[in-house]
Amino acid sequence: MKKLLTTIIIICMFAGLSLLSDEEKICFAVTPFIPLTESAEAENAGTNAASILENSFSSGKWFEFRKSGELQSFIDDLSLAQAGIGDENALLSKGKSLQIKYLTVGSVAKFGNHYEIDSRSVNIDNWGIMHSSGCSAIDVESACNFINKDVEITLTREDLEKKEKETANLPIIAVSRFEEGNLDAQNAGYGGAFSEVLNSELGARSAIAAVERTHLRSVIDAKEIEMCGIYGSGTDKAFSERGIQYRVDGEIKVFPSSICIRYKVNSTTEERTVYMGFSEIGSLNGIRPLARKIAQEIEDAINNKIGTLQIQTQPSSADIVIDGQPSGKSPLVVSLVKGEHSIRASFQGYESADISIVLEPARVTEKIIKLEIISTELYDQAVNLEQRKNWKGAVAKYDEYIHRYNTSGDVNRAVYRKGHIQLLYLNDAQAALATFESLVKRYPDSETRAEAYFGMARSYKSLKDNENLKSILEILYQKYPNELATEEAGYVFGGRY
Amino acid sequence: MHRVINILMSILILSLVSCSKKKSVEDMLKDETKITENADINKKLSELKTKLSSAKDDFERSEIHGQISEIEFQKGDIISSRKSANEAVKLYPQSAFAHYALGKSLLLESRLSEAETELNTAVSIDQKHAPSWYELGNLNYIRKNYTNAVTMYQRAVSLNKNFYEAYNNLGSTLYVLKKGKESEQAFLKVQSIKSDFAPLYKNMGLLYEKVLNDKEKAAASYKEYLKHRPNAPERAAVKFWIKALEN
Numbered sequence: 120m121k122k123l124l125t126t127i128i129i130i131c132m133f134a135g136l137s138l139l140s141d142e143e144k145i146c147f148a149v150t151p152f153i154p155l156t157e158s159a160e161a162e163n164a165g166t167n168a169a170s171i172l173e174n175s176f177s178s179g180k181w182f183e184f185r186k187s188g189e190l191q192s193f194i195d196d197l198s199l200a201q202a203g204i205g206d207e208n209a210l211l212s213k214g215k216s217l218q219i220k221y222l223t224v225g226s227v228a229k230f231g232n233h234y235e236i237d238s239r240s241v242n243i244d245n246w247g248i249m250h251s252s253g254c255s256a257i258d259v260e261s262a263c264n265f266i267n268k269d270v271e272i273t274l275t276r277e278d279l280e281k282k283e284k285e286t287a288n289l290p291i292i293a294v295s296r297f298e299e300g301n302l303d304a305q306n307a308g309y310g311g312a313f314s315e316v317l318n319s320e321l322g323a324r325s326a327i328a329a330v331e332r333t334h335l336r337s338v339i340d341a342k343e344i345e346m347c348g349i350y351g352s353g354t355d356k357a358f359s360e361r362g363i364q365y366r367v368d369g370e371i372k373v374f375p376s377s378i379c380i381r382y383k384v385n386s387t388t389e390e391r392t393v394y395m396g397f398s399e400i401g402s403l404n405g406i407r408p409l410a411r412k413i414a415q416e417i418e419d420a421i422n423n424k425i426g427t428l429q430i431q432t433q434p435s436s437a438d439i440v441i442d443g444q445p446s447g448k449s450p451l452v453v454s455l456v457k458g459e460h461s462i463r464a465s466f467q468g469y470e471s472a473d474i475s476i477v478l479e480p481a482r483v484t485e486k487i488i489k490l491e492i493i494s495t496e497l498y499d500q501a502v503n504l505e506q507r508k509n510w511k512g513a514v515a516k517y518d519e520y521i522h523r524y525n526t527s528g529d530v531n532r533a534v535y536r537k538g539h540i541q542l543l544y545l546n547d548a549q550a551a552l553a554t555f556e557s558l559v560k561r562y563p564d565s566e567t568r569a570e571a572y573f574g575m576a577r578s579y580k581s582l583k584d585n586e587n588l589k590s591i592l593e594i595l596y597q598k599y600p601n602e603l604a605t606e607e608a609g610y611v612f613g614g615r616y
Numbered sequence: 617m618h619r620v621i622n623i624l625m626s627i628l629i630l631s632l633v634s635c636s637k638k639k640s641v642e643d644m645l646k647d648e649t650k651i652t653e654n655a656d657i658n659k660k661l662s663e664l665k666t667k668l669s670s671a672k673d674d675f676e677r678s679e680i681h682g683q684i685s686e687i688e689f690q691k692g693d694i695i696s697s698r699k700s701a702n703e704a705v706k707l708y709p710q711s712a713f714a715h716y717a718l719g720k721s722l723l724l725e726s727r728l729s730e731a732e733t734e735l736n737t738a739v740s741i742d743q744k745h746a747p748s749w750y751e752l753g754n755l756n757y758i759r760k761n762y763t764n765a766v767t768m769y770q771r772a773v774s775l776n777k778n779f780y781e782a783y784n785n786l787g788s789t790l791y792v793l794k795k796g797k798e799s800e801q802a803f804l805k806v807q808s809i810k811s812d813f814a815p816l817y818k819n820m821g822l823l824y825e826k827v828l829n830d831k832e833k834a835a836a837s838y839k840e841y842l843k844h845r846p847n848a849p850e851r852a853a854v855k856f857w858i859k860a861l862e863n
Contacts, residue, residue: 348724408641590740
């Protein structure tokens with residue numbers, strides 16, 4: 120009996136071992152690395168790097184490498200998609216048919232006599248970075264040897280599976296591009312290399328899920344016009360459509376003994392900047408450590424410094440201004456840096472509400488703002504006094520109304536009426552000027568803004584200040600050409616009307 | 617035995633290759649910061665900050681803060697630039713330059729409404745301040761008010777005939793508005809002012825390809841772009857564009 124039992128156990132053990140060894144191998148493939156600089160391309164460094172890695176990545180117990188020759192057509196399509204020409208969806212289905220689970224993609228830049236090489240293994244289904252490795256070296260071979268050994272030591276089946284599971288619930292981020300902000304930066308060509316290094320470093324973080332930028336190249340390098348001083352405008356939506364919540368971009372400038380890097384994180388759904396930073400290094404040697412520091416900082420910002428604010432108002436559709444910046448209409452969900460924020464909610468016919476909130480990081484803070492209807496009683500009294508030509512009384516009543524509802528945009532009409540009375544009936548051009556100026560400054564989007572400029576022009580005329588009169592008329596003609604007040608100004612002062 | 621040799625080899629290679637894991641990130645960055653102290657741009661900043669203590673009045677202090685803000689902006693340190701410009705405005709609110717400096721920093725922080733107020737103040741103080749009109753153009757472009765942007769850029773170039781950045785943005789906005797010939801005129805103006813301005817050629821390529829339907833000129837412009845900017849980050853894509861146009 121004992122003998123039989125031992126035999127059964129041994130058979131079971133063998134069967135178990137054989138099952139383990141039969142576990143399906145995960146299939147990888149290496150694609151040619153992108154040469155980021157002219158000198159790297161001239162040396163064919165991208166293809167060389169990929170080829171060295173392909174040969175050195177010996178197939179192991181749990182993975183196998185498919186030779187690039189077997190997937191040439193896929194690689195060609197990938198190159199076209201990267202150039203913004205091919206169809207990304209067709210590319211995905213082709214990848215699946217080849218039964219590749221992970222692609223090793225990367226880039227090579229050559230600066231002077233050293234190379235920056237980055238390699239990332241990405242999931243072909245969602246282009247999430249599962250493993251990354253990068254290196255500065257004096258030749259391609261040394262760098263590839265380093266990457267190969269790094270992969271051997273740090274890329275295990277367990278790590279890969281763990282990363283796949285963990286990234287499923289993490290904030291999704293991608294590097295867009297780092298513009299070369301001055302001529303020296305353009306000549307050096309550091310922008311592309313820094314984007315790649317940062318991409319690798321973000322891919323190595325454990326509390327964010329970085330999406331490979333090779334996949335996004337068609338978005339990043341779309342045939343966009345190059346504006347001076349405007350970066351990344353209008354690209355958030357394209358990232359959001361690909362399920363990416365945060366987009367990192369920035370600018371790199373090169374000066375003698377100083378390389379300056381500005382970086383920012385945009386929330387793609389809200390199309391707003393949620394984090395911004397700046398760093399400076401003395402030489403190219405600092406690029407990789409700086410990218411690591413920035414990646415840590417961004418991970419920390421997203422997980423510990425940024426919270427979500429959910430605003431509802433009664434009534435809804437109120438205009439919301441957060442920290443002085445118009446942020447849309449309620450109900451509204453926005454990502455903001457943790458800490459105190461000022462919120463103004465305005466709705467026509469209602470008293471504006473100014474509140475301040477303290478936002479907790481990595482949480483949703485809800486705020487319901489109830490707006491009070493503006494009583495027109497004071498305004499009506501002021502109008503009544505004005506009709507009875509009680510100018511001083513009317514000004515006092517308008518003042519009372521303005522003071523009471525000073526945060527509401529509706530007050531602009533009362534401010535205008537007050538200035539109008541001061542100028543025309545109280546003959547106090549100086550006071551009228553101050554009133555019209557306050558209207559322009561405090562209610563920049565008000566319906567009476569053109570009238571206020573016209574009022575300012577008339578005040579300057581009374582004060583015989585021709586220089587300022589001319590400037591104000593210029594603004595009026597330039598900015599409000601179709602307003603009645605502008606037309607009237609044309610009649611009163613001459614000019615283009 | 618084979619495994620031990622393998623691990624030893626790995627350690628040897630890892631130590632031979634100059635990579636970021638060799639030295640701590642903090643130490644490497646400290647070394648780098650030391651190098652930047654000797655950079656001319658930072659020396660200039662230090663000098664200006666020293667000058668602040670001996671400034672005779674608020675006007676002079678405001679001027680110095682304005683200059684500091686400008687250098688910080690040049691470096692890309694937008695938050696510091698905004699803070700310095702804010703000081704300049706506080707000390708001398710009549711300075712168009714200070715409002716302009718504040719406005720353009722706010723614009724890069726995407727604080728559009730505040731930027732607009734500052735830039736409008738700058739042009740109301742000095743209506744001939746071309747850079748403020750240019751930034752107002754950028755603000756309108758970001759807001760997709762392209763017609764207004766064109767007006768602002770035109771204002772900027774009418775005040776400074778050599779303002780190639782404003783001409784570039786004017787041409788680009790006209791391209792967005794599909795006003796091909798006008799856009800081309802603006803780009804040709806950039807070329808006459810600064811023929812080595814690389815982004816111009818990419819923009820001209822786009823204009824010829826997408827609006828004026830001139831494949832030959834488009835390919836030539838893209839080639840010119842790569843000639844002026846051989847290390848452009850999108851160089852691989854541009855080569856595909858050229859290939860597609862020439863086929």
